[in-house]
Amino acid sequence: MFNIDNFIMIHGRIVRDIQTETSASGTVFARFDVAVGRRGKTDSDKTDFFPCIAFGESAKTLERCFYKGKPIRIAGRMECDPYTTKDGTKRYPWTLKVEAWGFDMGEGGNGSKSQNNAVNNESGDVQTYDSWEQFEADLPFDV
Numbered sequence: 001m002f003n004i005d006n007f008i009m010i011h012g013r014i015v016r017d018i019q020t021e022t023s024a025s026g027t028v029f030a031r032f033d034v035a036v037g038r039r040g041k042t043d044s045d046k047t048d049f050f051p052c053i054a055f056g057e058s059a060k061t062l063e064r065c066f067y068k069g070k071p072i073r074i075a076g077r078m079e080c081d082p083y084t085t086k087d088g089t090k091r092y093p094w095t096l097k098v099e100a101w102g103f104d105m106g107e108g109g110n111g112s113k114s115q116n117n118a119v120n121n122e123s124g125d126v127q128t129y130d131s132w133e134q135f136e137a138d139l140p141f142d143v
Contacts, residue, residue, distance in 0.1 A: 006077040008096060010050055011104065012036035014070050018063045030059035034072060034096075052076070054098040062101065071104030 015033035022028050031053050038046045052074060054062050066072055076099040082092045 007075070008078055009073070009075045010034060010036050010096070011071070011073045012050070014066050014068055014072055015049065016068050018059075018066055020059050020063045027055060028059050029053060029055045030062055032062070034074060050074075050096050051094070052096045052098055054101070058098060058101065062098075065103075073102045073104060074098055075100040 012034040015035050018030050018032045020028050020030045031051065034050045034052055036048045036050060038048065074096065076097050078094050079097050080092055080094050082090060084090055
């Protein structure tokens with residue numbers, strides 16, 4: 001399921017409401033951003049923003065269950081899709097391709113549109129976890 005060579009896990013908040021779209025080939029997807037606060041004495045007032053993309057049932061479920069400001073945990077891989085602008089400038093945008101996601105269990109439970117603590121992966125399987133530690137224990141490597 002996870003490629004250990006290119007794996008990232010983030011915990012942050014949804015920047016704006018998630019909306020699904022459908023590609024010309026019929027693939028359902030959702031693009032959204034997650035704000036992640038930095039830790040540490042010098043970085044405590046800084047935030048990083050991760051552009052994310054989810055596909056299929058994950059995209060549909062994320063749209064139903066998450067909204068602006070809602071905490072989320074995401075696991076996936078970073079992908080770069082370079083392109084050249086009309087003026088010849090090379091751009092290297094990075095996107096976190098969502099492979100698994102979960103509700104934040106630490107901030108008053110779920111308190112959202114949904115009342116389950118599920119993680120959905122690309123194969124469409126849904127696994128329920130009672131804690132973040134239980135989710136980490138299920139990963140195929142040490143975190």
